[in-house]
Amino acid sequence: MLLTVLSGLIFSCLIVPFGKILKTKWSIILPIVPFLLFAFFAAQIPLVSSGNSLYQHIDWVSSLGINFDFKLDGLSLLFSLLITGIGTAIFVYALSYLKGHRYFDRFFGYLLLFMSAMLGVVLSDNILLLFIFWELTSISSFFLIGFNNDNADSRKSAITALTITGLGGFFLLAALILLGNISGTFIISELVQSKEVILNHPLYPLLILFIFIGAFTKSAQFPFHFWLPGAMKAPTPVSAYLHSATMVKAGIYLLARFTPILGDSELWHYSLMIVGGITMLYASIHSLFRIDLKSILAYSTIAALGILTFLIGVGTQEAMVAVAVFILAHALYKAVLFLVTGIIDHETGTRDITVLRGLGRVLLPVTIASIIAAASSAGLPFVTFGFIGKDLIYEATLHYPNMEWIWILTGIAIVTNVGIVAAGLMAGVKPFLGKLPQQFEKIHLPPFSMWLPPLLLSALSIVFGLLPWWAGNYLTGSAANAIHGSSFPQENLAIWHGPNLVFLLSIVTLVLGVIVYLVNKPSLSKLQAVEKLNNISPQSIITGCANSFLRLSDWITGLSHNGYLRSYHLKIILFAEGLLAYKLWKSGPIVLDFDQLTRPDLYEIAVVLVLLGALFIVVSTASRLTAVVSMSVIGYCTCLIFVFYSAPDLAMTQFTIDTLSTVLFVLVLYRLPSFINFASKKILYRDAAVSIGFGLILSLVALRVWSEPIAKDISDFYGENAYILAKGKNVVNVILVDFRGIDTMFETVVLSIAALGVYSLIRLRLKPTEKE
């Protein structure tokens, strides 16, 4: 299974060197990759439908618990077949759709990457591995949404989608790590055994909150739904593949996958039911006001995802069967509707349903596919798979254990389904009916590789609709088992359950949907009226938050990084003062032993006074030369202090160095202008206060350290061994050239480097152009 996941990645990489070849007629080999994968997964159907699972374990980073653990059970298989099956159709379709596009090869690279990532998500049995693939789907989706990268809208949508799904991914990672820490394992099939521990853990509510945020952002649940309509800026094959059939269902997959582990609490059920319910109602009503084909489909996709979340929340066995069936049914018809939209867009250049009419005459095979898909989405009884799905949804809500809730749940389901029916008719039927406008008369049928995939997929809707037990036996039955976490006796899917309440509701939904479709005339003015509400929509709130966050960081950056060195110095020094003062204050009072003090002689005090005078001149003078000379006075005075207090070596070094510095200074800088005072009085006072504060704190630190006894062990060691071990009588010299000889050697290296720098800077001649 590792190979199935990696094959897409490998081919995706191969596109980099061989992209040019693939732009020619060799492009035909591209759909073979998903097709072979599809064949592989199809071959596993008998094994999995008999209740077995396929496992694979390859060590990767075992010390962190991240390994290639793969598991193919009913749920994974259903998703894998959708990913590779619909993937094959999309690949074939995209060959013609993007024919001659500048980034043809790049597109398939992204698409293959995405397919691998998605297979990885559904096959991983290790939650950390799952997370890696989860993020990969977000990233590949980002590239695909922003595929038309010369379009500002499309870039913006890509960033929105990445931000939202990335945010969700972050929460998901937190949740998964929490889950692993609570249960002690990262393997999903082992997590089930720790179910009780996890459910009773105090962090359980936080855990599922994080999981929910991860799943809801990915599956476009309210209030994170808004990235999905934006993602429709992607080329249509991408919308069909990622944003209706596969990626957005990753969140649903996640919830379904964790249902056996986490899904046994009221919190889980009610939150999912409420969020799913809001999403499905909100989106299905919204879809009726859209005039762009893709927008209609986007909102009805959100509604469908809402239904799936809702059903997982309902959580009964029947609901699980409904989830499995509805995933399949929805993927089949929604992909077709998107592909048809792509053809219409490709041929007519518009997706506005108020303009599109009468295309049935010119695009006959497309029309057939589209009408079948719309019928399936409407749940036309007896022939379409959508009908079975709709049936099961009603069964699930009607058989909800809590009697008082039944009618609320069923009511929500009816309203949503009516909306989905109407949206399906608007998108799938309306453009083909009526009289063909003149401007579209020259339209001709696209190449068969574009109309065949939607036709085949819609044919599957009919096949499964006529033979539902076939789908139930081989696909959805074992998937439902996997979601529920145990095998349970299932009544097999059937077309006809007799004229019961469920059937009645299906008919009522269909009729109401058709009425809504006939009555509702979407128009630009209505859309604009609805869009006025956008100011209070979650999208604008979240964008507003993001924008104010950007402004905040901009403000902080402007405040702290204004590009003036002295302001950085000021901040660093103030911070250091704060830290040192705090530490001094915490370390308690300073106790001084006045007996230890050495008595100063008069000449010493005189030297210190000279030094202070020179210091004052350095700070206050306006002449550069005076400042430099005063600097050397300070140096010589320090030198004298070293002489008085038993440091002849220091005095000699300081004397030499000071003389050298002064000479260098004067030689090099004598031409510079004198100092100009830029700062105002106020700033000068502020800086003076800061500096005096710093000096004071440093003096106190010195006092503090001086008042503590010092350990003399090392000094004594050097003193005793200077002659015995190193045959030297000047201890300072011995330390420098013997005991710490290597340090001194590196010091010499530093000096040489500085000397090289000085030399090359002096030698470097300016070109006349470089002079300002």
Add this chain to the structure above:
Amino acid sequence: MELILIILLGLLYAAGVYLILRRSMVKLLLGIMLLGSGTNILIFLLGGIVKGKPPVIDEDAKLFQDIFADPIPQSLILTAIVISFALTAFAIVLLKRVYALVNSDDLDDLNTPEEEDI
């Protein structure tokens, strides 16, 4: 004397900090040098100061007969003085270079226009 040195090093630090808060590049360099001498005196003081007892063993002895000044701070300071000279020398030449290029001693003249826009 210790107390005087403590006040002295505080003043050296204060003057150094004051100078590095100025706009002039030369003052910045002088400030850094002052901070260096302040630190030297700080280290020197913390080793404990003794008068007239350099850490040199007498001609005819193999060991110290008397107390002696702590050699470790002295070797540290010696290193520090030399390294700070390397820094100063390089900085002085760099300053000259900058002056030749932009004809100014003002640090703000080094800011690129983009940075000022932020």
